[in-house]
Amino acid sequence: MPNRLFYTVKFSSSxxxxxxxxxxxxxxxxxxxxxxxxxxxxxxxxxxxxxxLRSIRDITKHEVNLEQLEKWYEERDRIKKRxxxxxNKKRIRELQENIYNMMYIPEYITVVIDKIAHYKKxxxxxFFFNGNKYTRFSCSASQARVSTVVFIKDSIKQEMLDRxxxxxxxxxxxxxxxxxFAPSKYNAYFGLYSSATKEVTPPRFCIIxxxxxxxxxxxxxxxxxxxxxxDIVEPRTIEVEFNRFDGNGLISPEYARIWxxxxxxxxxxxxxxxxxxxCQFCMRWSFAKGMVNTFDFVKFCEEKxxxxxxxxxxxxKNVDLREIDVILTEGQTKxxxxxxxxxxxxxxxxxxxxxxxxxxxNSIDNKIIWGVxxxxxxxxxxxxxxxxxxxxxxxMSEEDIKELCKDTVxxxxxxxxxxxxxxxxxxxxxxxxxxxxxxxxxSSDNYWLKSLICNPNLLNDKYTKEKIRDNLIKRIxxxxxxxxxxxxxxxxxxxxxxxxxxxxxYRDPERVKGLLGAGECYSKFWTDxxxxxxxxxxxxxxxxxxxxLMNVKNSEEIQKWFSxxxxxxxxxxxxxSVMCWAGADQSxxxxxxxxxxxxx
Numbered sequence: 273m274p275n276r277l278f279y280t281v282k283f284s285s286s287x288x289x290x291x292x293x294x295x296x297x298x299x300x301x302x303x304x305x306x307x308x309x310x311x312x313x314x315x316x317x318x319x320x321x322x323x324x325l326r327s328i329r330d331i332t333k334h335e336v337n338l339e340q341l342e343k344w345y346e347e348r349d350r351i352k353k354r355x356x357x358x359x360n361k362k363r364i365r366e367l368q369e370n371i372y373n374m375m376y377i378p379e380y381i382t383v384v385i386d387k388i389a390h391y392k393k394x395x396x397x398x399f400f401f402n403g404n405k406y407t408r409f410s411c412s413a414s415q416a417r418v419s420t421v422v423f424i425k426d427s428i429k430q431e432m433l434d435r436x437x438x439x440x441x442x443x444x445x446x447x448x449x450x451x452x453f454a455p456s457k458y459n460a461y462f463g464l465y466s467s468a469t470k471e472v473t474p475p476r477f478c479i480i481x482x483x484x485x486x487x488x489x490x491x492x493x494x495x496x497x498x499x500x501x502x503d504i505v506e507p508r509t510i511e512v513e514f515n516r517f518d519g520n521g522l523i524s525p526e527y528a529r530i531w532x533x534x535x536x537x538x539x540x541x542x543x544x545x546x547x548x549x550x551c552q553f554c555m556r557w558s559f560a561k562g563m564v565n566t567f568d569f570v571k572f573c574e575e576k577x578x579x580x581x582x583x584x585x586x587x588x589k590n591v592d593l594r595e596i597d598v599i600l601t602e603g604q605t606k607x608x609x610x611x612x613x614x615x616x617x618x619x620x621x622x623x624x625x626x627x628x629x630x631x632x633x634n635s636i637d638n639k640i641i642w643g644v645x646x647x648x649x650x651x652x653x654x655x656x657x658x659x660x661x662x663x664x665x666x667x668m669s670e671e672d673i674k675e676l677c678k679d680t681v682x683x684x685x686x687x688x689x690x691x692x693x694x695x696x697x698x699x700x701x702x703x704x705x706x707x708x709x710x711x712x713x714x715s716s717d718n719y720w721l722k723s724l725i726c727n728p729n730l731l732n733d734k735y736t737k738e739k740i741r742d743n744l745i746k747r748i749x750x751x752x753x754x755x756x757x758x759x760x761x762x763x764x765x766x767x768x769x770x771x772x773x774x775x776x777x778y779r780d781p782e783r784v785k786g787l788l789g790a791g792e793c794y795s796k797f798w799t800d801x802x803x804x805x806x807x808x809x810x811x812x813x814x815x816x817x818x819x820x821l822m823n824v825k826n827s828e829e830i831q832k833w834f835s836x837x838x839x840x841x842x843x844x845x846x847x848x849s850v851m852c853w854a855g856a857d858q859s860x861x862x863x864x865x866x867x868x869x870x871x872x
């Protein structure tokens with residue numbers, strides 16, 4: 273069944289202030305500000321389901337009948353294709369109204385903050401919407417970047433906090449945290465409950481400590497000198513602490529299959545098209561996030577750990593990996609040590625003894641689901657469209673620029689009204705395949721192009737020629753601002769999973785070797801093309817140092833242990849590649865601390 277979107281209100285802070293923080297209908301009669309009034313004012317947005325919306329619906333007993341909802345969508349879309357008539361229009365409006373009523377979540381409002389003063393006022397006093405008070409609830413890192421804050425109906429706020437804190441954050445009677453935890457980190461992780469997720473089957477999991485390693489790195493160090501002087505840039509060798517597997521865990525091949533079925537990309541009962549099994553998943557849980565990569569860790573224990581399947585988890589307990597589906601790292605579960613039972617020490621102070629069973633049981637009691645926000649595609653794109661950031665960091669001559677642009681120029685020049693198939697390729701995109709074509713024909717409203725696909729003779733139609741010309745002009749304009757074609761794609765960064773298991777089993781930094789050495793990487797996409805050296809970049813780029821050349825390694829051992837990763841970019845655990853990719857969640861640079869220490 274398709275994942276249908278929910279509807280919520282989104283206001284600007286200036287609009288709320290203009291209503292004197294009491295939003296009612298503009299009819300002047302004190303009526304409620306209706307859904308349709310907000311819709312006409314472009315104040316309704318659509319959101320995919322998230323843990324926060326699920327919890328709101330559970331608390332408010334807001335039922336969503338998915339089967340009924342799907343019937344309404346199907347009937348509405350079917351009538352839209354019929355001849356235009358008053359009866360059909362009326363029925364479409366009725367069906368759309370039914371959809372709105374079922375999918376509207378009025379308890380959840382996002383506010384775009386126009387002025388800091390507005391935020392301070394709302395933080396202190398909240399605002400009223402249709403007679404109900406709304407107060408600040410959360411703000412994720414991505415929302416903060418666009419000055420957006422979530423406000424929630426005050427009558428359900430406390431229960432929402434109790435559920436989503438999941439027993440891991442303890443507050444006193446004044447609402448102040450008694451748990452030692454950085455407020456910014458708590459705010460960022462609490463905000464993840466707003467992430468769009470697809471629910472998946474809860475796994476049997478364990479948590480292992482992070483692998484932290486200090487290494488000396490050559491850097492260009494920037495020393496700020498003052499507002500009127502140029503900064504000093506000087507080469508230095510500094511010590512950096514690397515978290516080699518930060519944000520990364522493992523999932524068993526069997527459970528990757530289950531999660532792929534849960535999110536609907538793998539349907540083994542469909543004999544014609546079973547779909548595929550993703551090899552990497554971006555997961556969400558209670559104060560937990562990150563990527564898990566498919567790897568046969570049981571087989572590793574059999575062959576590389578002398579048949580010993582027992583490891584120590586972060587709680588100091590023995591864990592049998594044959595009974596585990598997902599291995600997470602300490603960095604993926606930020607407050608793992610806040611869930612447990614209380615004991616008093618010799619001084620009478622209450623301390624928490626961490627316990628994974630309590631962590632899991634709390635999530636069951638509070639209905640915190642395991643979710644997937646993203647997963648890897650069935651096939652990597654073969655062509656990447658760059659932007660100016662990829663290009664501005666390169667040092668190129670006139671000839672280099674011509675060579676880099678050659679594929680794009682040839683691609684545009686190849687479009688001809690005499691070549692139906694080439695023109696169709698141009699219109700549909702460089703990475704089109706059979707499955708994408710089928711989905712396009714089912715979903716797109718671009719009827720002129722769908723008609724051209726079905727009838728090649730329309731290539732000579734005047735309207736079609738004008739549309740092709742418009743597309744050509746647009747593509748030329750895009751190329752002029754840096755959107756050119758190159759061989760490549762975006763892939764998920766994966767720290768060497770073989771090295772991950774060496775750390776998991778041995779816990780000895782000296783024994784963590786991995787299959788990749790310093791300066792090396794592995795990607796099936798590039799080994800299939802017999803490439804030995806590639807240029808790696810991580811968007812967004814701001815400096816030439818972020819263009820990182822790497823050697824592509826391949827071997828029988830790599831093919832054996834990384835066999836499930838038909839996509840993904842494996843990195844080594846021996847160099848500073850992650851720093852070249854602007855952090856990439858695996859390094860902790862002490863630049864700020866050093867600057868404060870030196871400059872006071």
